[in-house]
Amino acid sequence: MTFSPDWLAPTATVIEAGHRDDGISLAARAAALVPALAGHSLAVGPGSARAMAVAFLAAAEAGVPLSLVRAGQPLEATASLVLDPDLTLRPGQPIDTVGGFQLLLRTSGTTGEPKIVRRAASDLFGRVVSGSATRWLLTYEPTSFAGLQVLFTALGTPGSVLVAAPGAPIGALADLARAESVEAISGTPTFWRALLVALGNRDLPLRLVTLGGETAEQPVLDRLAQRFPGARLRHIYATTEAGAVFAVQDGRAGFPAAWLDGEQAELRITDGVLQVRRARAWIDTGDLVERSDDRVYFAGRRDAMIKIAGTQVVPEEVERYLLAEPGVADVAVRARPNPITGALLEAEIVPDGTVAPDLLLARLRERVLQLPPTSRPRRMAIATSVASAAGKKARGLVG
Amino acid sequence: MRTATESRDVLALIFEETARILQEKGAKVPALNPEIAFLGGSMDFDSLDLATLIVALEERTGADPFRSGFKDFTTVSELASLYEAK
Numbered sequence: 001m002t003f004s005p006d007w008l009a010p011t012a013t014v015i016e017a018g019h020r021d022d023g024i025s026l027a028a029r030a031a032a033l034v035p036a037l038a039g040h041s042l043a044v045g046p047g048s049a050r051a052m053a054v055a056f057l058a059a060a061e062a063g064v065p066l067s068l069v070r071a072g073q074p075l076e077a078t079a080s081l082v083l084d085p086d087l088t089l090r091p092g093q094p095i096d097t098v099g100g101f102q103l104l105l106r107t108s109g110t111t112g113e114p115k116i117v118r119r120a121a122s123d124l125f126g127r128v129v130s131g132s133a134t135r136w137l138l139t140y141e142p143t144s145f146a147g148l149q150v151l152f153t154a155l156g157t158p159g160s161v162l163v164a165a166p167g168a169p170i171g172a173l174a175d176l177a178r179a180e181s182v183e184a185i186s187g188t189p190t191f192w193r194a195l196l197v198a199l200g201n202r203d204l205p206l207r208l209v210t211l212g213g214e215t216a217e218q219p220v221l222d223r224l225a226q227r228f229p230g231a232r233l234r235h236i237y238a239t240t241e242a243g244a245v246f247a248v249q250d251g252r253a254g255f256p257a258a259w260l261d262g263e264q265a266e267l268r269i270t271d272g273v274l275q276v277r278r279a280r281a282w283i284d285t286g287d288l289v290e291r292s293d294d295r296v297y298f299a300g301r302r303d304a305m306i307k308i309a310g311t312q313v314v315p316e317e318v319e320r321y322l323l324a325e326p327g328v329a330d331v332a333v334r335a336r337p338n339p340i341t342g343a344l345l346e347a348e349i350v351p352d353g354t355v356a357p358d359l360l361l362a363r364l365r366e367r368v369l370q371l372p373p374t375s376r377p378r379r380m381a382i383a384t385s386v387a388s389a390a391g392k393k394a395r396g397l398v399g
Numbered sequence: 400m401r402t403a404t405e406s407r408d409v410l411a412l413i414f415e416e417t418a419r420i421l422q423e424k425g426a427k428v429p430a431l432n433p434e435i436a437f438l439g440g441s442m443d444f445d446s447l448d449l450a451t452l453i454v455a456l457e458e459r460t461g462a463d464p465f466r467s468g469f470k471d472f473t474t475v476s477e478l479a480s481l482y483e484a485k
Contacts, residue, residue, distance in 0.1 A: 308447075336454065338450045338453065338454065339450075339453060339465035340446050340447075340449050340450035340453060341446055341447055341450040344447075344450050344451065344454060346454075365423060369423070369424065369425075373445070373447050374447065376447075378447070378450065378451040378454055379454050379455075379458070
């Protein structure tokens with residue numbers, strides 16, 4: 001028995017770990033699993049985009065819930081069957097199965113416990129943009145919402161290719177992108193800064209450069225425009241609650257303030273927080289924004305604020321400040337628990353190689369003196385990378 | 400067993416890091432002695448500077464005497480004794 005959902009392009013291909021599966025092959029592998037799924041729920045982990053695709057196809061055909069598990073989160077506890085990266089099924093935990101096919105996703109939980117979000121499959125298909133055949137590199141976890149969107153965009157477009165190596169270090173991804181002649185990449189700003197360092201001056205002729213998942217700052221946009229002059233550059237704003245909201249295509253950080261104006265506007269600012277209109281309701285995004293002339297800029301998450309010596313501090317603002325120093329490729333600012341002030345900021349600095357590390361640290365120590373005392377990172381260290389497993393910088397308390 | 404040498408070492412470390420923090424923010428460095436008070440005394444030291452000092456001492460000694468909660472101290476020698484008690 002086999003089947004072929006109408007959204008799946010038979011000629012779209014997933015390349016991963018030496019496997020090359022087109023849409024027909026993925027559907028056939030899923031069909032082989034369907035009989036075993038009856039009466040169960042299915043979970044899939046972050047290790048394989050191929051397994052993610054097969055799990056989706058199989059669960060949809062069998063009409064059972066599919067739990068998508070992120071790195072570091074328990075896999076077996078979420079469903080009665082688990083699909084491993086080698087496409088074999090094994091038992092999970094007995095769980096009452098309800099409600100037919102639906103997706104259970106977990107947010108990355110940069111602040112606190114991960115949140116489980118239910119999505120109907122139609123939420124995904126609604127966003128798949130049909131375009132021309134494109135060779136994509138997957139940089140997100142396959143089981144994240146961003147990862148799914150890239151996977152579905154590739155699998156829904158005839159002739160497209162998705163190149164995946166989940167969990168691979170940035171150097172390996174850079175080599176893979178070149179070896180497979182990748183044309184389009186969507187990644188977090190943290191990913192992009194790391195990729196620039198990993199690529200050096202080697203050629204990578206991209207057509208599409210997309211940033212998402214974190215605020216895209218002007219320096220990284222400028223650097224990407226310079227490095228990939230033939231590419232369309234866009235940054236995407238999406239939230240767990242409201243889904244994909246907008247894409248900015250003009251190469252500038254933030255978005256045009258004109259989008260806030262007029263009766264048809266779908267965005268507004270209330271108490272410094274961006275709200276999005278969905279049907280007749282305004283959804284609070286929790287993202288702090290600042291309007292400056294014709295532009296609106298993101299100023300961090302309201303809930304990522306850290307209280308230091310009684311003052312609210314936004315680590316992303318401090319990161320932006322440090323990133324402006326020549327010689328800095330990437331920065332992660334985190335809170336470290338402190339018995340005196342509750343927390344203190346500390347910074348990890350990734351040099352771009354143009355300034356000696358000791359000199360760079362000395363200049364940064366000078367630079368932070370211009371910040372309010374509570375916003376100064378009190379410990380700064382050189383690091384080779386600041387990306388966490390999820391591709392986002394960990395912002396919780398460390399230590 | 401801690402020795403008298405180690406005790407002097409902790410004091411010397413506190414003096415060194417305190418002077419560095421004061422210098423970095425452009426404050427005057429007074430003559431440091433074991434009985435000088437960190438806050439509210441003759442030093443231009445605030446709570447953030449003190450917090451910074453504790454981070455620096457943890458880096459240098461590997462010890463965090465505040466792991467189980469805040470402990471009372473006022474002077475350099477009182478802070479030093481927290482590290483010696485570890």
